Amino acid sequence: MESGSPVHIADLAAHEAYLRRDPLVVALVELADVRTCLFVPLLKDDELIGALGINREQVQPITDRQINLVTDFAAQTTIALESTRRERQYREAQMALAHANRIATIGQLTASIAHELKQPLAAVVIDGGGALRWLARQPPDLDEARSSVERIIKHADRATHIIGGLRDLTKQNAPRAEVVDFNEAIVEVIALTYSEAVKTGVTVSTRLAPQLPRVQGDRVQPQQVMLNLIVNAIQAMSGSGGGARELQISIDAVPSEGGVRVGVRDTGPGLSPESLSRLFEPFYTTKPEGMGMGLSICRSIIEAHGGRLWAIPCEPQGALFQFTIPATRADGS
Ligand SMILES: Nc1ncnc2c1ncn2[C@@H]1O[C@H](COP(=O)(O)OP(=O)(O)O)[C@@H](O)[C@H]1O
Numbered sequence: 032m033e034s035g036s037p038v039h040i041a042d043l044a045a046h047e048a049y050l051r052r053d054p055l056v057v058a059l060v061e062l063a064d065v066r067t068c069l070f071v072p073l074l075k076d077d078e079l080i081g082a083l084g085i086n087r088e089q090v091q092p093i094t095d096r097q098i099n100l101v102t103d104f105a106a107q108t109t110i111a112l113e114s115t116r117r118e119r120q121y122r123e124a125q126m127a128l129a130h131a132n133r134i135a136t137i138g139q140l141t142a143s144i145a146h147e148l149k150q151p152l153a154a155v156v157i158d159g160g161g162a163l164r165w166l167a168r169q170p171p172d173l174d175e176a177r178s179s180v181e182r183i184i185k186h187a188d189r190a191t192h193i194i195g196g197l198r199d200l201t202k203q204n205a206p207r208a209e210v211v212d213f214n215e216a217i218v219e220v221i222a223l224t225y226s227e228a229v230k231t232g233v234t235v236s237t238r239l240a241p242q243l244p245r246v247q248g249d250r251v252q253p254q255q256v257m258l259n260l261i262v263n264a265i266q267a268m269s270g271s272g273g274g275a276r277e278l279q280i281s282i283d284a285v286p287s288e289g290g291v292r293v294g295v296r297d298t299g300p301g302l303s304p305e306s307l308s309r310l311f312e313p314f315y316t317t318k319p320e321g322m323g324m325g326l327s328i329c330r331s332i333i334e335a336h337g338g339r340l341w342a343i344p345c346e347p348q349g350a351l352f353q354f355t356i357p358a359t360r361a362d363g364s
């Protein structure tokens with residue numbers, strides 16, 4: 032086998048390995064009823080990576096034609112195995128890269144996220160103090176105290192929401208198949224980026240869709256796409272001159288395509304023909320600190336979900352990035 036040639040044994044029970052009672056060969060003959068057998072090596076660059084074996088329970092030699100057939104099949108098998116391995120490696124590298132990009136993007140938002148968390152926490156303290164004062168009255172004003180406590184719960188929920196979104200986006204999980212509520216998913220991402228927008232002087236408007244088709248897939252991956260698009264939009268506007276800085280985020284159901292369409296529109300400097308043709312290339316960046324991986328990762332995520340991602344220059348200024356994701360079909364595919 033190591034020489035790379037097929038090994039044909041017309042009768043294993045007559046083979047010297049059986050006659051000297053090699054335990055493996057004895058087991059093959061006496062327990063598995065193997066008599067005639069053929070082993071064809073799987074070779075990759077002259078290295079033995081496995082073997083393909085066929086056997087018969089009767090002594091009936093395998094013809095040269097059959098041996099050639101199995102040899103051809105073994106060569107195909109080697110190619111298939113190799114391409115599966117490459118594909119897996121590629122997928123793993125992509126996942127690691129996407130994770131690194133996510134961490135880097137969130138890293139750029141750390142200060143804003145901390146600020147975003149301080150607000151509900153400060154509000155908890157204020158409403159907590161209020162509740163104590165209502166309770167200290169003679170007689171205590173229970174209705175007012177109750178409202179204060181209800182507000183405390185709301186503030187705490189908001190903080191939990193922000194942290195929850197952050198945790199989901201930073202964990203490196205294998206993609207899950209779940210029903211994704213796109214409205215909720217985007218609200219989470221907006222919560223993470225809101226302070227960054229405010230800091231940059233950007234007004235954010237959001238238009239959610241009242242009714243969306245069921246989309247089955249991973250929630251975090253489309254969120255990563257939204258995060259990249261929103262951060263790009265804010266960064267694009269941070270450099271631009273005194274004009275209006277508006278970020279419009281929209282979600283629509285697209286019945287004709289049976290899916291969901293998300294749009295992120297900004298009023299930044301827009302897209303030159305040069306940048307329009309290169310935006311989605313890996314490592315294309317015009318930012319001093321940029322990685323240039325964001326949009327290329329976004330596109331591969333969206334395409335893996337069967338959707339499309341594209342960019343459109345806007346009049347009088349700015350850019351619109353849109354992506355679609357198809358809904359779950361009835362057969363679950
Ligand atoms: N909203 C936008 N407006 C204008 N240019 C953009 C916008 N989004 C992306 N770009 C351009 O595309 C480039 C690549 O973006 P991206 O792949 O996210 O990498 P990075 O953000 O690290 O530069 C950016 O450097 C920028 O030149």
Ligand SMILES: [Mg+2]
Binds near residue numbers: 259262263325326
């Ligand atoms: Mg980016």
